[in-house]
Amino acid sequence: MSIYETATSPGMTPITIGRHTLKNRAVLAPMSGVSDLPFRRLAARFGAGMVVSEMVASESFVKGDAETQMRAEAQDEGLHVVQLAGREACWMGEAAKVIAGLGADVIDINMGCPAKKVTSGYSGSALMRDLDHALTLIEATVAAVDVPVTLKMRLGWDDASINAPELARRAEAAGVQLITVHGRTRCQFYKGTADWRAIADVKSEISVPLISNGDCTGFERADQMLTASGADAVMIGRGAYGQPWLPGHVGHYLETGERLEAPAGSDLADLVGEHYDAILSHYGVLPGIRIARKHLGWYVDTAAGQSGVDMPAALKKTLMTSNQPDEVIRIASDWFSSCNTRTAA
Numbered sequence: 001m002s003i004y005e006t007a008t009s010p011g012m013t014p015i016t017i018g019r020h021t022l023k024n025r026a027v028l029a030p031m032s033g034v035s036d037l038p039f040r041r042l043a044a045r046f047g048a049g050m051v052v053s054e055m056v057a058s059e060s061f062v063k064g065d066a067e068t069q070m071r072a073e074a075q076d077e078g079l080h081v082v083q084l085a086g087r088e089a090c091w092m093g094e095a096a097k098v099i100a101g102l103g104a105d106v107i108d109i110n111m112g113c114p115a116k117k118v119t120s121g122y123s124g125s126a127l128m129r130d131l132d133h134a135l136t137l138i139e140a141t142v143a144a145v146d147v148p149v150t151l152k153m154r155l156g157w158d159d160a161s162i163n164a165p166e167l168a169r170r171a172e173a174a175g176v177q178l179i180t181v182h183g184r185t186r187c188q189f190y191k192g193t194a195d196w197r198a199i200a201d202v203k204s205e206i207s208v209p210l211i212s213n214g215d216c217t218g219f220e221r222a223d224q225m226l227t228a229s230g231a232d233a234v235m236i237g238r239g240a241y242g243q244p245w246l247p248g249h250v251g252h253y254l255e256t257g258e259r260l261e262a263p264a265g266s267d268l269a270d271l272v273g274e275h276y277d278a279i280l281s282h283y284g285v286l287p288g289i290r291i292a293r294k295h296l297g298w299y300v301d302t303a304a305g306q307s308g309v310d311m312p313a314a315l316k317k318t319l320m321t322s323n324q325p326d327e328v329i330r331i332a333s334d335w336f337s338s339c340n341t342r343t344a345a
Contacts, residue, residue, distance in 0.1 A: 017209070018106075018177055023050070025234065026049050026254060027050045027233055027236070030110070030152070032113075034294075046248035050078065054083070055084075056071045056082055058095035061095045062094050070282075072104070074103060080103060080104050084110065084141065085118065086123055088137075089140035093143065096140075107141060109138060109176075111127045111167070112125050114190075119186065131170065134167060135174060138176060151178075156185050158186065161185075164202050166205075168202045168205055177208055178211065179202065179209075180212075190238070196212055200230045209232040216235070242300075245263060249262070262306060264303070265336070269334075272296070273332060276292050276329065279292040289323055289328075292328075296320060296328070296332065304339075
């Protein structure tokens with residue numbers, strides 16, 4: 001029996017984190033500026049096995065920064081998982097304690113973000129350069145809360161320092177109950193392709209569930225990722241741009257073998273309109289208009305790929321630059337309704 005068959009055959013033991021059981025084996029990744037509350041709500045509604053908040057800076061959260069605290073809000077459906085980042089054990093522990101007290105089900109620790117503004121502050125994947133220090137943050141977080149703590153990392157800082165297996169082993173010993181590995185080093189950022197086979201080296205070092213992350217964009221890729229990595233589940237990040245249904249659809253496929261159709265036509269138009277309204281309601285109209293534009297662009301690209309029909313350039317420019325919500329909704333409703341071809345991922 002292959003690794004894939006072992007990991008995903010119907011009837012396999014569900015993935016658990018402490019007392020919590022994942023809905024299925026496809027998870028929405030934490031993505032700064034993307035997996036905010038409106039996006040997580042949609043992904044959860046479409047059946048994602050788990051959704052994870054945007055990265056929350058621990059010190060800023062404890063000090064009451066409103067924007068940071070907004071990132072930690074619950075999506076009202078599914079597990080409430082908040083990802084914390086930081087470089088000092090005291091702030092990580094205190095933030096975890098407060099967030100757990102506010103109702104978080106799981107605390108995830110970020111040791112994978114490659115962004116320079118994060119790593120220059122010795123957070124995110126920079127922590128993989130000093131595993132002893134990284135462990136102090138893990139230990140402080142685990143000690144501060146009664147809820148499960150999980151960890152997300154990369155393969156290492158660069159090709160010369162692939163230390164994910166060691167960090168995973170030490171993290172499990174410190175009390176971490178699930179580990180996610182992105183199959184790139186920090187220095188790769190998002191270039192090249194994720195090395196799923198390298199993730200298998202982590203699987204051999206731990207007994208807690210392992211999630212494989214990087215380049216999962218649909219059903220076949222999920223199969224291939226699980227086969228190569230031996231992981232228990234997949235995490236979908238950039239593949240969900242303009243497709244908040246994708247983690248749920250992939251998760252359903254891994255459990256049943258059924259490929260659900262992506263929303264199209266009037267269903268897609270309604271979804272885009274709902275998401276747009278939710279963004280404006282969450283952030284306020286003027287900030288929301290700007291934040292929503294990237295999502296609108298991704299939805300247009302998704303619909304064009306499904307239908308084979310591109311949005312006219314002038315119309316797309318108006319959609320992406322208009323400051324009038326009514327105009328945006330009208331254009332989106334008319335054009336997305338005309339995209340009737342449904343395709344499976």
